[in-house]
Amino acid sequence: MDTRFLESFIAIVDGGSIAEAARQLNLTPAAVAQRIQALEDEIGAPLLLRAGRRVAPTAAGVAVAARARRLVRDVAELRIAAGRGTPAGELRVGAISTALTGILPDGLKRMMQAFPAIEVYVVPGRSVDIYRQMLDGELDVCVMVQPPFRYPKPFCWSELRAEPLIVLAPEATEGEDPLDLLRTQPLIRYDRRYWGGRLIDGYLRAQAVVPRDRLELDSLEAIAVMVDRGLGVALVPDWAPPWPAGLALRRLALPPPVPVRRIGLFWMRSSPRLALVEAFRSMMEV
Known part of the structure:
Protein backbone atom coordinates (compact mmCIF):
# COMPACT_ATOMS: atom_id res chain seq x y z
CA MET A 1 0.00 0.00 0.00
CA ASP A 2 1.34 3.42 -1.00
CA THR A 3 1.46 5.62 2.09
CA ARG A 4 0.89 8.67 -0.11
CA PHE A 5 -2.67 7.41 -0.57
CA LEU A 6 -3.10 7.28 3.20
CA GLU A 7 -1.65 10.80 3.51
CA SER A 8 -4.21 12.02 0.96
CA PHE A 9 -7.03 10.32 2.84
CA ILE A 10 -5.94 11.91 6.15
CA ALA A 11 -5.69 15.33 4.48
CA ILE A 12 -9.29 14.98 3.24
CA VAL A 13 -10.57 13.92 6.65
CA ASP A 14 -8.81 16.86 8.32
CA GLY A 15 -9.67 19.43 5.64
CA GLY A 16 -13.23 18.34 4.96
CA SER A 17 -12.91 18.41 1.17
CA ILE A 18 -10.90 17.03 -1.70
CA ALA A 19 -10.13 20.58 -2.86
CA GLU A 20 -8.61 21.53 0.51
CA ALA A 21 -6.57 18.31 0.60
CA ALA A 22 -5.31 19.01 -2.91
CA ARG A 23 -4.25 22.49 -1.86
CA GLN A 24 -2.35 21.18 1.16
CA LEU A 25 -0.66 18.41 -0.83
CA ASN A 26 0.08 20.61 -3.85
CA LEU A 27 -1.83 18.23 -6.14
CA THR A 28 -4.82 18.57 -8.42
CA PRO A 29 -8.23 17.52 -7.02
CA ALA A 30 -8.40 14.85 -9.72
CA ALA A 31 -5.10 13.35 -8.57
CA VAL A 32 -6.30 13.25 -4.95
CA ALA A 33 -9.61 11.66 -6.00
CA GLN A 34 -7.70 9.00 -7.95
CA ARG A 35 -5.61 8.19 -4.88
CA ILE A 36 -8.72 7.77 -2.75
CA GLN A 37 -10.35 5.56 -5.36
CA ALA A 38 -7.24 3.37 -5.45
CA LEU A 39 -7.20 3.21 -1.65
CA GLU A 40 -10.89 2.25 -1.48
CA ASP A 41 -10.34 -0.42 -4.13
CA GLU A 42 -7.42 -1.88 -2.17
CA ILE A 43 -9.26 -1.84 1.16
CA GLY A 44 -12.51 -3.03 -0.38
CA ALA A 45 -14.82 -0.51 1.28
CA PRO A 46 -15.94 3.09 0.73
CA LEU A 47 -14.06 5.45 3.03
CA LEU A 48 -15.74 8.78 2.29
CA LEU A 49 -19.29 10.09 2.06
CA ARG A 50 -19.57 12.80 -0.57
CA ALA A 51 -22.14 15.61 -0.30
CA GLY A 52 -21.39 18.23 -2.92
CA ARG A 53 -17.93 19.65 -2.30
CA ARG A 54 -17.83 18.45 1.30
CA VAL A 55 -16.84 14.96 2.35
CA ALA A 56 -16.86 13.04 5.61
CA PRO A 57 -15.47 9.63 6.56
CA THR A 58 -17.75 6.60 6.58
CA ALA A 59 -17.75 4.28 9.58
CA ALA A 60 -15.00 2.32 7.85
CA GLY A 61 -13.19 5.56 7.08
CA VAL A 62 -13.19 6.59 10.75
CA ALA A 63 -11.64 3.25 11.71
CA VAL A 64 -9.06 3.44 8.93
CA ALA A 65 -8.12 7.08 9.70
CA ALA A 66 -6.85 6.33 13.20
CA ARG A 67 -4.66 3.45 12.00
CA ALA A 68 -3.58 5.41 8.94
CA ARG A 69 -2.23 8.24 11.10
CA ARG A 70 -0.12 5.80 13.10
CA LEU A 71 1.13 4.07 9.96
CA VAL A 72 2.11 7.33 8.24
CA ARG A 73 3.84 8.45 11.43
CA ASP A 74 5.73 5.14 11.67
CA VAL A 75 6.91 5.43 8.07
CA ALA A 76 8.11 9.00 8.74
CA GLU A 77 10.07 7.73 11.74
CA LEU A 78 11.67 5.03 9.59
CA ARG A 79 12.78 7.74 7.19
CA ILE A 80 14.29 9.66 10.10
CA ALA A 81 16.14 6.56 11.27
CA ALA A 82 17.46 6.01 7.75
CA GLY A 83 18.74 9.58 7.64
CA ARG A 84 21.92 8.55 9.51
CA GLY A 85 21.75 11.35 12.03
CA THR A 86 20.44 14.06 9.71
CA PRO A 87 17.29 15.43 11.38
CA ALA A 88 14.40 15.29 8.94
CA GLY A 89 10.65 14.82 9.18
CA GLU A 90 7.67 16.34 10.93
CA LEU A 91 7.96 17.78 14.44
CA ARG A 92 4.75 18.52 16.30
CA VAL A 93 5.24 21.44 18.71
CA GLY A 94 2.68 22.59 21.27
CA ALA A 95 2.94 26.21 22.42
CA ILE A 96 1.13 28.61 24.74
CA SER A 97 0.01 31.96 23.36
CA THR A 98 2.81 34.13 24.79
CA ALA A 99 5.40 31.62 23.54
CA LEU A 100 3.92 31.87 20.04
CA THR A 101 4.78 35.57 19.92
CA GLY A 102 7.64 36.02 22.38
CA ILE A 103 9.74 32.84 22.38
CA LEU A 104 8.98 30.61 19.41
CA PRO A 105 9.52 32.92 16.38
CA ASP A 106 13.26 33.49 16.81
CA GLY A 107 13.91 29.83 17.66
CA LEU A 108 11.94 28.63 14.64
CA LYS A 109 13.81 31.03 12.38
CA ARG A 110 17.15 29.62 13.57
CA MET A 111 15.85 26.07 13.25
CA MET A 112 14.56 26.45 9.72
CA GLN A 113 17.91 27.86 8.67
CA ALA A 114 19.92 25.14 10.40
CA PHE A 115 17.59 22.17 9.77
CA PRO A 116 15.60 22.84 6.59
CA ALA A 117 14.50 19.20 6.32
CA ILE A 118 12.47 19.41 9.56
CA GLU A 119 8.83 20.32 9.02
CA VAL A 120 7.39 22.01 12.11
CA TYR A 121 3.67 21.75 12.87
CA VAL A 122 2.65 24.12 15.70
CA VAL A 123 -0.37 23.41 17.90
CA PRO A 124 -1.44 26.39 20.06
CA GLY A 125 -3.15 25.79 23.39
CA ARG A 126 -3.21 26.13 27.15
CA SER A 127 -0.42 24.40 29.06
CA VAL A 128 -2.90 22.01 30.65
CA ASP A 129 -4.20 20.98 27.21
CA ILE A 130 -0.91 20.55 25.39
CA TYR A 131 0.46 18.71 28.44
CA ARG A 132 -2.31 16.12 28.01
CA GLN A 133 -1.58 15.93 24.29
CA MET A 134 2.06 15.20 25.15
CA LEU A 135 1.02 12.36 27.45
CA ASP A 136 -1.24 10.97 24.70
CA GLY A 137 1.61 11.03 22.17
CA GLU A 138 -0.05 13.65 19.97
CA LEU A 139 2.84 16.13 20.33
CA ASP A 140 6.63 15.74 20.31
CA VAL A 141 7.65 18.76 22.39
CA CYS A 142 5.91 21.67 24.09
CA VAL A 143 6.78 25.25 25.01
CA MET A 144 4.63 25.72 28.08
CA VAL A 145 4.37 26.64 31.75
CA GLN A 146 6.15 24.24 34.09
CA PRO A 147 3.57 21.84 35.56
CA PRO A 148 2.68 22.64 39.18
CA PHE A 149 2.95 18.94 40.06
CA ARG A 150 5.32 16.03 39.54
CA TYR A 151 5.12 14.83 35.95
CA PRO A 152 5.84 11.23 34.84
CA LYS A 153 9.49 10.12 34.90
CA PRO A 154 9.74 9.42 31.13
CA PHE A 155 9.35 13.16 30.49
CA CYS A 156 11.95 15.93 30.63
CA TRP A 157 11.85 19.66 31.39
CA SER A 158 14.26 22.44 30.39
CA GLU A 159 13.61 26.02 31.49
CA LEU A 160 13.74 28.79 28.89
CA ARG A 161 12.44 31.78 30.81
CA ARG A 261 5.96 31.51 36.20
CA ARG A 262 8.52 29.28 34.49
CA ILE A 263 8.33 28.69 30.73
CA GLY A 264 10.27 25.84 29.17
CA LEU A 265 10.44 22.81 26.96
CA PHE A 266 8.66 19.57 27.85
CA TRP A 267 9.30 16.33 25.95
CA MET A 268 9.55 12.56 26.32
CA ARG A 269 13.11 11.27 26.69
CA SER A 270 12.36 8.10 24.68
CA SER A 271 10.51 9.85 21.86
CA PRO A 272 10.98 8.24 18.43
CA ARG A 273 11.52 11.79 17.16
CA LEU A 274 14.18 12.56 19.75
CA ALA A 275 16.68 13.65 17.08
CA LEU A 276 14.18 16.28 15.91
CA VAL A 277 13.38 17.33 19.47
CA GLU A 278 17.09 17.77 20.24
CA ALA A 279 17.52 19.87 17.12
CA PHE A 280 14.58 22.01 18.24
CA ARG A 281 16.04 22.34 21.75
CA SER A 282 19.41 23.42 20.42
CA MET A 283 17.78 26.30 18.55
CA MET A 284 15.41 27.34 21.36
CA GLU A 285 18.04 27.32 24.13
CA VAL A 286 20.45 29.67 22.37
Missing part, protein backbone atom coordinates in the same frame (compact mmCIF):
# COMPACT_ATOMS: atom_id res chain seq x y z
CA ALA A 162 11.50 32.79 34.37
CA GLU A 163 8.69 35.35 34.59
CA PRO A 164 8.16 36.99 38.04
CA LEU A 165 4.69 38.24 38.85
CA ILE A 166 4.17 42.00 38.53
CA VAL A 167 1.26 44.36 39.08
CA LEU A 168 -0.07 46.30 36.11
CA ALA A 169 -1.85 49.59 36.81
CA PRO A 170 -3.05 52.46 34.61
CA GLU A 171 -0.43 55.18 34.32
CA ALA A 172 -2.68 57.67 36.13
CA THR A 173 -3.28 55.40 39.14
CA GLU A 174 -2.09 56.85 42.44
CA GLY A 175 -0.17 54.76 44.96
CA GLU A 176 3.11 52.87 44.90
CA ASP A 177 2.33 49.83 47.04
CA PRO A 178 1.41 46.99 44.66
CA LEU A 179 -0.31 44.93 47.36
CA ASP A 180 -2.38 47.94 48.41
CA LEU A 181 -3.48 48.42 44.79
CA LEU A 182 -4.51 44.76 44.61
CA ARG A 183 -6.61 45.22 47.76
CA THR A 184 -8.30 48.50 46.79
CA GLN A 185 -8.64 48.51 42.99
CA PRO A 186 -10.85 46.33 40.78
CA LEU A 187 -8.89 43.30 39.57
CA ILE A 188 -8.62 42.12 35.97
CA ARG A 189 -7.85 38.52 36.84
CA TYR A 190 -5.87 35.98 34.81
CA ASP A 191 -8.02 32.90 34.16
CA ARG A 192 -7.70 30.39 37.01
CA ARG A 193 -8.07 27.49 34.57
CA TYR A 194 -4.51 28.28 33.49
CA TRP A 195 -1.52 27.19 35.56
CA GLY A 196 -0.30 30.79 35.60
CA GLY A 197 -3.73 31.90 36.83
CA ARG A 198 -3.59 29.34 39.64
CA LEU A 199 -0.14 30.61 40.62
CA ILE A 200 -1.55 34.12 40.89
CA ASP A 201 -4.58 32.97 42.87
CA GLY A 202 -2.31 31.13 45.31
CA TYR A 203 -0.20 34.25 45.83
CA LEU A 204 -3.27 36.40 46.53
CA ARG A 205 -4.46 33.90 49.11
CA ALA A 206 -1.01 33.70 50.74
CA GLN A 207 -0.94 37.50 51.04
CA ALA A 208 -4.50 37.56 52.45
CA VAL A 209 -5.57 39.78 49.54
CA VAL A 210 -9.31 39.58 48.84
CA PRO A 211 -9.54 41.23 45.43
CA ARG A 212 -12.50 43.04 43.92
CA ASP A 213 -12.77 40.88 40.82
CA ARG A 214 -14.09 42.76 37.81
CA LEU A 215 -13.13 40.52 34.89
CA GLU A 216 -11.43 37.16 34.42
CA LEU A 217 -9.72 36.74 31.04
CA ASP A 218 -7.63 34.03 29.40
CA SER A 219 -5.39 36.42 27.41
CA LEU A 220 -2.53 38.34 29.03
CA GLU A 221 -2.49 40.79 26.13
CA ALA A 222 -6.20 41.50 26.59
CA ILE A 223 -5.68 42.00 30.32
CA ALA A 224 -3.00 44.62 29.61
CA VAL A 225 -5.35 46.48 27.27
CA MET A 226 -8.15 46.43 29.87
CA VAL A 227 -5.81 47.89 32.48
CA ASP A 228 -4.71 50.59 30.03
CA ARG A 229 -8.35 51.56 29.60
CA GLY A 230 -8.70 52.14 33.34
CA LEU A 231 -10.89 49.13 34.12
CA GLY A 232 -8.71 47.95 37.00
CA VAL A 233 -5.31 46.58 37.92
CA ALA A 234 -3.86 43.14 37.20
CA LEU A 235 -1.41 40.64 38.63
CA VAL A 236 0.37 38.91 35.76
CA PRO A 237 3.63 37.17 34.86
CA ASP A 238 6.14 39.47 33.18
CA TRP A 239 5.78 37.68 29.87
CA ALA A 240 8.15 37.79 26.92
CA PRO A 241 7.68 40.74 24.55
CA PRO A 242 6.21 41.93 22.29
CA TRP A 243 3.45 43.46 24.41
CA PRO A 244 0.52 45.32 22.83
CA ALA A 245 1.80 48.64 21.47
CA GLY A 246 0.75 52.07 22.67
CA LEU A 247 -0.27 51.15 26.24
CA ALA A 248 0.25 53.56 29.15
CA LEU A 249 0.91 51.19 32.04
CA ARG A 250 2.82 51.11 35.32
CA ARG A 251 4.64 47.84 35.93
CA LEU A 252 5.16 47.48 39.67
CA ALA A 253 7.45 44.90 41.25
CA LEU A 254 6.17 42.87 44.18
CA PRO A 255 8.05 42.68 47.48
CA PRO A 256 10.11 39.49 47.80
CA PRO A 257 9.66 36.60 47.75
CA VAL A 258 8.04 36.88 44.31
CA PRO A 259 6.32 33.90 42.65
CA VAL A 260 7.67 33.03 39.22
